[in-house]
Amino acid sequence: MMQEIEQLPKAAQQLRRKADTHKGMFGSVAVLGGAGGMTGAALLAARTALLLGAGKVWVGLLDARISVDFQYPELMLCKAEQIFSPLQATHLLAGMGMGTSAQALQILGHCLASELPLLLDADALNLIAAHPQLQQQLRQRPSPTLLTPHPSEAARLLGTSTAAVQQDRPAAAHALAERYQCHIALKGHGTLVMSTDGQLSRNCSGNAALSSAGQGDTLAGIIMSLCAQGLELASAARVGVFLHGQAADHWLSTHPAGLGLSASETIYLARNALNHSLAQTE
Template structure:
């Protein structure tokens, strides 16, 4: 499903009208009708006292149509209009007049307190005040009206987006409707899935409102669901063998940080890698040997960490590998940074770059475009802040656009981890992940993800497919764990659940 910003949402409506010939009034009719139709399984409209809050924009027009359908569903409806009537479109004005002809009360108000007695008695409040065009926080009487609606005991249904949310960032800079349900038109908007916007939307229901699916094809961002990634799952034949399922080389670990490499290897193992070699310095190698017998632990440095002089031996050892992963637990010593940059510069094929390898890329200002391999970078927000020089706050507010820009400018696949994780490609594709939960906010989860993505690369997926499917499977495994315990499961638990997640995904409709 497409995931649109404010300008794209407006353009989609324009395409529907100009390219497909759908009149604005038809789109508005379908939008208002769907508010009742898509919620009637959860909300009882019959005999309900319904208050509909309308603004003077097209969101308000949707509200006038909703009033008619609510009335036809035998609800007791009253509409409050707050806004400059001169700004109403012809379609909005027409549906306003339809309400008048149906003797549905439409009360024009300037003060929020005028609606208070009705809000107190309401069973359902429909929010059609503002819509997706908002650029800054709501204040004044509209903010007061929003606050009063939030204080009501009624079920709140937002039309397209809760009033007060900034569509592109999901930020709440002033008063915002706390919706129990949001019925969005055409397709999802960014505020529906970005934090904190997703906290205000309640259950989101999507109404296509008659817009043909192809109308949104030009927009790059996708909300990734099971249907999108199920076809990507590698399917093994009866003649598969370990060599045909990828030989992975994981370059990880240092003295005191042995476990990070093992977590990455474990993620790769449970994601189906054929063979895995963990290249790590001598001291962590001694700690790890035999802990996971399926992993070949290769001592690759006589020091407690990797240094530039180890590059030749490591690359010689990884020469037979189909995929490399580098970074977990490497440490941040100057010598290790030099080692990382040399490995990236001289390696070919897919390389997953994570953790301390990302630190080295940022510290050394390594020119990613000059790398011979196909890079997948997997930073969390803090690591991405170091790579870009931007603040964590700025990144969280613009994570989709910033991920897309970085991938394009540096010609890499960028997996920006977080809520939600955004995967971006150099060609402009953007995948926003729909799985994962707060219980996954614990140490080692990123290392496990690195191994999962590497394993999928080794099984024949390209770097884009490996990243998108890997992120989804990792999150789904976490969601399966959260069904048992919302907090307290580990990265190892998630790794061991990947086969179950894969089976569940294969069985999804």
């Protein structure tokens, strides 16, 4: 049976903060990605993780020419390999703008070998689709893993066409969860979240304003930020897809035709939506 996500899932209430806290209680997220020409994808995910409340955020870039994000100097930038020596993060997300080079393959291998909760997107998914040994490593991970494919990435992972995925999205989500033994968020209008316990949910928020580059990177950042702050990974996916869509729905109140929403602006809208929702239910 499919559950509809029509409002912020109750699990979000766990994000409310007590008075006596410190940053160590809200997780340390490491983002792996950003090869030459696509460092923006990794920075978008990292900025989102920070602005949605994660305690600390590292960015391990494959293109190591950039050493600081001047707009968000709170982010800790380093070479991708340095994330693992020593591993200080509590949560990993990988793939945004990572490319499919030998270096990307090696970094993804480190991520899969770690025992941390892991979100894989974009090129991490393309690499998995192309390398059976990574598929085996993925299936054997003892800790929670979420794959967030858009329909074309899902098609590569299933060895089918994008049209076939879109023709029966619940079947595709189910097949991905079965094949890779992971939680799945199959993106696109009405994003489906399929968890390894067999629960299938369809997100009802969001609109065509999200059809622009980088919006998947912000979704990945939202989900891992929520997970780092204590939500179980599948719950973080359900809360995250709703918040991401809600951000775009709020954009329509000032931009009714839904044009021109940048991924960077989605971050602020999602942050507002989350803060207001938690304050309203106090």
